Amino acid sequence: MIEFIRGYVDYICPEYIVIDHNGIGYEIFTPNPFAFEESREAAVTVYTYEYVREDVHALYGFLTREERNLFAKLLQVSGIGPKGGLAILAAGRPDELARAIEEENEAFLCKFPGVGKKTARQMILDLKGKLTMFSMPTAPRPAASLSGELAEAIAALKALGYAEREIEKIIPALREETMSTEQYVKRALAMLLK
Amino acid sequence: MIEFIRGYVDYICPEYIVIDHNGIGYEIFTPNPFAFEESREAAVTVYTYEYVREDVHALYGFLTREERNLFAKLLQVSGIGPKGGLAILAAGRPDELARAIEEENEAFLCKFPGVGKKTARQMILDLKGKLTMFSMPTAPRPAASLSGELAEAIAALKALGYAEREIEKIIPALREETMSTEQYVKRALAMLLK
Amino acid sequence: MIEFIRGYVDYICPEYIVIDHNGIGYEIFTPNPFAFEESREAAVTVYTYEYVREDVHALYGFLTREERNLFAKLLQVSGIGPKGGLAILAAGRPDELARAIEEENEAFLCKFPGVGKKTARQMILDLKGKLTMFSMPTAPRPAASLSGELAEAIAALKALGYAEREIEKIIPALREETMSTEQYVKRALAMLLK
Amino acid sequence: MIEFIRGYVDYICPEYIVIDHNGIGYEIFTPNPFAFEESREAAVTVYTYEYVREDVHALYGFLTREERNLFAKLLQVSGIGPKGGLAILAAGRPDELARAIEEENEAFLCKFPGVGKKTARQMILDLKGKLTMFSMPTAPRPAASLSGELAEAIAALKALGYAEREIEKIIPALREETMSTEQYVKRALAMLLK
Numbered sequence: 127m128i129e130f131i132r133g134y135v136d137y138i139c140p141e142y143i144v145i146d147h148n149g150i151g152y153e154i155f156t157p158n159p160f161a162f163e164e165s166r167e168a169a170v171t172v173y174t175y176e177y178v179r180e181d182v183h184a185l186y187g188f189l190t191r192e193e194r195n196l197f198a199k200l201l202q203v204s205g206i207g208p209k210g211g212l213a214i215l216a217a218g219r220p221d222e223l224a225r226a227i228e229e230e231n232e233a234f235l236c237k238f239p240g241v242g243k244k245t246a247r248q249m250i251l252d253l254k255g256k257l258t259m260f261s262m263p264t265a266p267r268p269a270a271s272l273s274g275e276l277a278e279a280i281a282a283l284k285a286l287g288y289a290e291r292e293i294e295k296i297i298p299a300l301r302e303e304t305m306s307t308e309q310y311v312k313r314a315l316a317m318l319l320k
Numbered sequence: 321m322i323e324f325i326r327g328y329v330d331y332i333c334p335e336y337i338v339i340d341h342n343g344i345g346y347e348i349f350t351p352n353p354f355a356f357e358e359s360r361e362a363a364v365t366v367y368t369y370e371y372v373r374e375d376v377h378a379l380y381g382f383l384t385r386e387e388r389n390l391f392a393k394l395l396q397v398s399g400i401g402p403k404g405g406l407a408i409l410a411a412g413r414p415d416e417l418a419r420a421i422e423e424e425n426e427a428f429l430c431k432f433p434g435v436g437k438k439t440a441r442q443m444i445l446d447l448k449g450k451l452t453m454f455s456m457p458t459a460p461r462p463a464a465s466l467s468g469e470l471a472e473a474i475a476a477l478k479a480l481g482y483a484e485r486e487i488e489k490i491i492p493a494l495r496e497e498t499m500s501t502e503q504y505v506k507r508a509l510a511m512l513l514k
Numbered sequence: 515m516i517e518f519i520r521g522y523v524d525y526i527c528p529e530y531i532v533i534d535h536n537g538i539g540y541e542i543f544t545p546n547p548f549a550f551e552e553s554r555e556a557a558v559t560v561y562t563y564e565y566v567r568e569d570v571h572a573l574y575g576f577l578t579r580e581e582r583n584l585f586a587k588l589l590q591v592s593g594i595g596p597k598g599g600l601a602i603l604a605a606g607r608p609d610e611l612a613r614a615i616e617e618e619n620e621a622f623l624c625k626f627p628g629v630g631k632k633t634a635r636q637m638i639l640d641l642k643g644k645l646t647m648f649s650m651p652t653a654p655r656p657a658a659s660l661s662g663e664l665a666e667a668i669a670a671l672k673a674l675g676y677a678e679r680e681i682e683k684i685i686p687a688l689r690e691e692t693m694s695t696e697q698y699v700k701r702a703l704a705m706l707l708k
Numbered sequence: 709m710i711e712f713i714r715g716y717v718d719y720i721c722p723e724y725i726v727i728d729h730n731g732i733g734y735e736i737f738t739p740n741p742f743a744f745e746e747s748r749e750a751a752v753t754v755y756t757y758e759y760v761r762e763d764v765h766a767l768y769g770f771l772t773r774e775e776r777n778l779f780a781k782l783l784q785v786s787g788i789g790p791k792g793g794l795a796i797l798a799a800g801r802p803d804e805l806a807r808a809i810e811e812e813n814e815a816f817l818c819k820f821p822g823v824g825k826k827t828a829r830q831m832i833l834d835l836k837g838k839l840t841m842f843s844m845p846t847a848p849r850p851a852a853s854l855s856g857e858l859a860e861a862i863a864a865l866k867a868l869g870y871a872e873r874e875i876e877k878i879i880p881a882l883r884e885e886t887m888s889t890e891q892y893v894k895r896a897l898a899m900l901l902k
Contacts, residue, residue, distance in 0.1 A: 669722035
C-alpha cells in the first residue's frame with residue numbers, strides 16, 4: 127500500500143533504519159542500512175514494499191524504485207522470503223542478478239546466503255524473461271513495429287486479464303492509429319467488448 | 321478504512337499508479353492506470369477501496385465515488401475478485417453494466433475477462449435491484465409519498481439491522497411529520513425501543 | 515490503533531460517513547450517520563474504534579469518547595459484533611443501557627435488533643459492574659478513603675496484571691502518603707518487586 | 709512499521725494514553741500511562757512497537773528507544789506477551805532486568821506478574837548475552853581490535869544472513885583498512901560474492 131516515504135533518517139542499526147516523516151517514525155528494513163549514513167542531512171525518498179502476514183506488518187526499503195520492484199519479483203519465487211531478498215539485493219547489482227538469471231548461471235546465484243541449488247533453479251524458472259528491464263538500461267520495445275504507447279496499452283490489457291490471443295486479434299487495427307496509451311486502452315476495450 | 325486519497329500522480333505502470341500525498345506514496349491498482357496521464361499537473365482525488373486479506377493490504381482506486389462503490393458491490397459476488405472487478409470497470413460504463421444486470425443480459429456479462437456463465441448468473445442473482453443508483457442519473461425515491469429525508473432515515477434503520485416489517489409499522493406515523501433525516505432516525509428509534 | 519480523527523465531513527450515506535483529514539478520506543461506520551449533517555461546516559472530532567479481522571480493517575466512530583469506550587466493552591460480549599454494537603448505541607442513551615445492565619433488565623435489552631434473551635443475559639453477565647462510569651455523571655471513587663490519584667494508580671497496577679490481593683497488602687502504606695498518580699505507581703512497583 | 713510518534717498527550721487512563729499527532733489520535737499502551745502527566749504541555753516522542761495479530765493491531769509505547777527495543781526482545785521469549793512485557797518494563801529498570809538475566813537470577817524474574825519459574829528460565833535461555841546494551845552504558849566492542857564501524861558492518865552482514873564462519877574468514881583483510889561502516893559492508897559483500 128505504501129510505495130515510498132520521504133523524510134529524514136532518524137536512526138540506523140544493523141537491521142533497519144527509521145525515517146522521520148512529519149513526526150512519525152517508520153521502521154524500514156533495508157539491504158544496507160549504513161548506506162543511509164550519507165543521507166542524514168537532507169530529506170531522502172525510500173521506495174518501500176509493504177510486507178503483510180497474519181502477525182507481521184513490515185516495510186522493506188530501497189534507494190531506487192527498480193530495486194524495490196526487483197525485490198517484489200524475488201518474493202514471488204517460492205523459497206525466497208524478505209530476508210533472503212534483502213541479502214540478494216545487498217550486493218547492489220540488479221543488472222548482474224538479471225543477467226545470471228537470463229543466462230541460467232546457478233553457481234552465481236548460489237553465492238547468496240540462503241540460496242541453494244533448488245532455490246537457484248526456482249529463481250530461473252520463475253523470473254527468466256521477466257527481468258529484462260533490469261538487465262537493459264531502458265525497457266526494450268517488444269517489437270520494432272509497436273509504439274511505446276501501444277506496448278504500454280497491451281501491457282495494461284494483460285494486467286486486466288485479457289488473453290494474449292484476444293489481444294493479438296485487435297493489434298493490426300490498433301497499429302493503424304496513433305493515439306495516447308489511454309486512448310489505445312479505451313479503443314481496445316471497446317473492440318474486445320463488441 | 322481509507323476512502324479517498326488526494327495527491328499528485330508520481331508514477332504510472334500497466335498495473336497501478338502511485339499517488340504522492342504529502343511525501344508518502346500510495347500504490348493504487350486502477351482499471352486504466354494510463355487514464356491518469358492527464359492528471360499529472362494538478363492534484364487528483366482517487367476514491368479507494370481498501371482490500372484486506374491475511375497477506376494482502378492493497379488499495380484499488382477510481383476517479384469517481386460511484387465506480388468505487390460499484391467495485392465494492394462487485395466484490396460481494398462470489399467468484400469475482402479485485403482483478404475481475406477492475407476488468408469489469410475498465411470498460412468504464414457502469415450504467416451499461418447495471419442495465420445488463422437488471423435485464424439479466426448474461427451474454428453481455430460473459431464478455432468480461434474471467435466472467436463465465438456461472439459468474440454472470442451469480443452477478444444477476446446477487447446484484448439485481450441493488451444497482452439502481454448506477455443505471456439512473458439520481459437515486460430514485462422508493463415511493464412518491466416518501467420524502468428524501470424519510471427514505472434516507474429508513475435506509476439508516478435497515479443498516480442498523482431493524483427488520484422491514486418493524487419499520488413498515490412506524491412509517492405511517494413518521495410520514496405525518498416533516499423533519500431532517502437525523503430527526504426521523506431519532507424519532508423512529510424512540511418508537512422502535514418503546 | 516487510531517482513537518480519534520479530526521477533519522471535515524465529506525460524505526454521508528446510510529451506513530457510514532467519510533471524514534476528510536488533510537486530503538485523506540476515512541470511511542467511518544457510525545450509529546447515526548445523518549447526525550453529522552449538522553457538523554458539515556466546521557472540523558469535527560470523531561472518536562474511533564479500529565476493528566481488525568483477517569479480511570476486515572474498519573473504523574467505527576462516535577461523537578464522544580464515552581460512547582466509543584462503551585462500544586469497545588459491548589464488543590467484548592460474545593454474541594455482539596460491530597453491527598449489533600452500533601444498533602445498541604444508535605438509541606443514544608448510554609446511561610439507560612448501563613442502568614438496564616446494572617438492574618438486569620432483560621426486556622429492555624431484548625428491544626435492540628439482534629439481541630435475544632441469550633445475548634441479553636450474556637451482556638448482564640459480562641458487563642454488570644463495569645459500566646458505572648456511564649450510569650453516573652462522574653466516575654465514583656471505589657472508597658471514600660482512597661484519593662483519585664491512588665484509585666487511578668490501583669487501576670494501573672491491575673492493568674499491568676498485579677493480583678488484587680497483592681495490591682490490597684500495600685494500600686495501607688500508600689494511603690499514608692500524598693503523591694501524584696505516577697509517584698503512587700512507582701512506589702507501589704518498588705514495594706511489589708522488593 | 710511505526711517506530712515513534714511525536715505529538716501531544718490528549719488522554720490518559722490506566723491502560724493507555726492517546727497521542728494527538730496533527731489531528732489523528734493514536735491509542736498507545738504503555739507501562740505507566742500516568743508517567744505522561746508531566747508531558748502534557750509540550751510535544752512528546754513515544755517510541756512504539758506495532759503489535760499485529762489476526763484480530764489485533766495495537767501500539768505499545770515507551771519514553772526511550774532502548775525500552776522499546778527491550779520490549780521487542782521480551783516478546784521473542786515464548787510465554788511472554790505484550791501485557792507481560794509491559795509489566796516487566798513498568799518497574800522501569802532495564803539495567804537490573806539485564807543483569808538478572810545475565811546472572812540467571814530466577815528469583816528476581818519471578819517477582820514480575822505472570823512470570824513463573826518456567827518463563828524465567830525461558831527468558832534466561834533466550835536472552836542471555838543479548839541484552840548487553842542494556843546492562844552497560846554503551847554497547848561494548850566485541851573485541852578491542854575491531855573499530856566501531858567494522859563491528860557495525862559485521863552486525864549488518866549477520867542481519868543479512870551470512871554465517872559467522874564466512875564472516876570470520878574476511879575479517880583479517882577488512883581489519884587492514886579504515887573505512888566507513890557502509891564501505892566495510894560493500895567491501896565485505898564483494899569479497900563474499902567473489
